[in-house]
Amino acid sequence: MKQHFLSIGECMVELAQIAPDTYRRGFAGDTFNTAWYARRLLPQTWTVGYLSGIGEDAVSDEMCGFFREAGIQTDALRLVPARTVGLYMISTEAGERSFSYWRSESAARLLAEDERFLAQHLAQAGMVHFSGITLAILSPQHRSSLCYAIGQARAQGAMVSFDTNLRPRLWEDADTMRAGLMLGASVADVVLPSFDEDGALFGDATPKDTIERYCKAGAKTVLVKNGADPLTGFSKAGGAFELATSTVDKVIDSTAAGDSFAAGLMAGLATGKSLQDAAKAATILAARVIQAPGALVPEIFQQGEQP
Numbered sequence: 647m648k649q650h651f652l653s654i655g656e657c658m659v660e661l662a663q664i665a666p667d668t669y670r671r672g673f674a675g676d677t678f679n680t681a682w683y684a685r686r687l688l689p690q691t692w693t694v695g696y697l698s699g700i701g702e703d704a705v706s707d708e709m710c711g712f713f714r715e716a717g718i719q720t721d722a723l724r725l726v727p728a729r730t731v732g733l734y735m736i737s738t739e740a741g742e743r744s745f746s747y748w749r750s751e752s753a754a755r756l757l758a759e760d761e762r763f764l765a766q767h768l769a770q771a772g773m774v775h776f777s778g779i780t781l782a783i784l785s786p787q788h789r790s791s792l793c794y795a796i797g798q799a800r801a802q803g804a805m806v807s808f809d810t811n812l813r814p815r816l817w818e819d820a821d822t823m824r825a826g827l828m829l830g831a832s833v834a835d836v837v838l839p840s841f842d843e844d845g846a847l848f849g850d851a852t853p854k855d856t857i858e859r860y861c862k863a864g865a866k867t868v869l870v871k872n873g874a875d876p877l878t879g880f881s882k883a884g885g886a887f888e889l890a891t892s893t894v895d896k897v898i899d900s901t902a903a904g905d906s907f908a909a910g911l912m913a914g915l916a917t918g919k920s921l922q923d924a925a926k927a928a929t930i931l932a933a934r935v936i937q938a939p940g941a942l943v944p945e946i947f948q949q950g951e952q953p
Contacts, residue, residue, distance in 0.1 A: 647803065648772030651688060651912070652722065653681035654697040654792070655780040656754035657713075658732040658747075659705060662940065669735065673712050674941040676811055677777050679902045683909030683931070684775075685717045686947050688916060695719035697767055699753030701730035706753070722767040724760060729753035749783070758788035761795065768799035773912055777809040781826045782816035789826060797833035805915070808834035808865075809908050812843040824848065831863040838908055841872040853878035857886075869911070869925055871904060877929065881921055889925055892933035902941035907932040 655677030661669040678696060685694040696713060700706045700723045709731055713720050732749030749755075758764060768774060774796055781789050800806045808830045817823035824847060831837045837860040841853050850856045853870035857880045860868045867881040877889040910931040914924025934946050 647805065647916070648770065649692045649916075650771050651681070651684050651692060651694045651773045651775070651916070652697055652767065652771035653677045653684070653694070654757070654774065654776040654796075656698055656732060656749070656752060656757075656783055657696065657709060658734050658749065658752070659709070660941070661733065661735040663735075663737050672940070672942070673709050674902075675732075676779050676809070676902075676905050677775060679905035679941045680775050680809075680909045680912075681718055682716055682942055683902075683906045684913055687909055687913035687931075692916065693719055695722045695767070695771075697722035697724075697757060697764075699724045699726045699729065699755065699757040699759075701725075701753045702727055703730050706731050724753075724757060724763055726753035726756050726759075729756065752783070755783050755785075756788070758784055758792040758795070761791055764792065764795040765798065768795050768804070769802065771799060771804050773916060774799055774804050774806045775809070775908060775912065776806075776830065777811040778823075778827055778830065779811050779813050779816065781830055782813055782823070786822075789829070793829050793833050800833055800835065805836070805912075806834045807836040807838065807908060807912055809904055810837065810839040810844055811904060812840075812847060820847065828859075828863050831860045831865050834865055836867045836869070836911070837863075837865040838904065838911070839868070839870055840904065841870050841878075844870075854886075867921065871907065877925060879921065879925060884921060887922055889922065889929065891929050894933050894937060897936050899939045900936050902943075903932045903936050905941070906935045 657675040657678035660672040660674045664670050681694050681696050696718050710720050732752035734747045737744050810827050839856055844856050856870050857868040870878045880886045907928045910928030911924050914927050935943050
């Protein structure tokens, strides 16, 4: 396997409220969060890159600098003139968080516009990660182009993971969302749905129904997350299993729980762990992440606590 992990999607400017009139700026986004955690979990013999679109303005340059400081390669960031990066703002009231988004002019919406660019960077990857959000921000044509390119990379030996990560407001309608998720699953080896989201969207009665549907689409492995309830997994090589989640005394911030889980799982598989051992390590990492504020929690690694 080529030792290059490539994550695909949209990183955004994050404005997080830290006082009534004060916001702290950062950078985050579901598949970027996965790349950030993967960089900290994978051996240094591995490289980690992020494929997206980016603008020509100052904040785009600052985002690139943040990537480099995090050890994430930026050569797969496609420059899109006259565009910028998306932004979201987190407001807090009485302990509850609300999100506002500005992403209509995001360069990431055009990340799949250049098919040769896609093929060039996907050909270098041993592992590829994308999500339902990645597909939702694209036009139908670019959605198909991206999945075709990922499918080609998979056929050439890359291991592909797909986090369904539903954001209904980003999709044209529910039918298009269902079709998009099944398209993504059809080019993935590993599908990572959340039962509360997928079950409601597709009418799945149990996690086993979710597994069966994605396996029929072409996935080799499906791990269904279900909050604090056990994770339900299946692989065509090893069959079905259940895995208890880690006990968490208090959830501080659930942001990036699934993103860090994906990173922990794929990093475990990349370094030779069995599926169940990799999934266990991923649940431990996600449990630690949700006990701290924010999507990116460097303290876990500074303390040497990673699984």
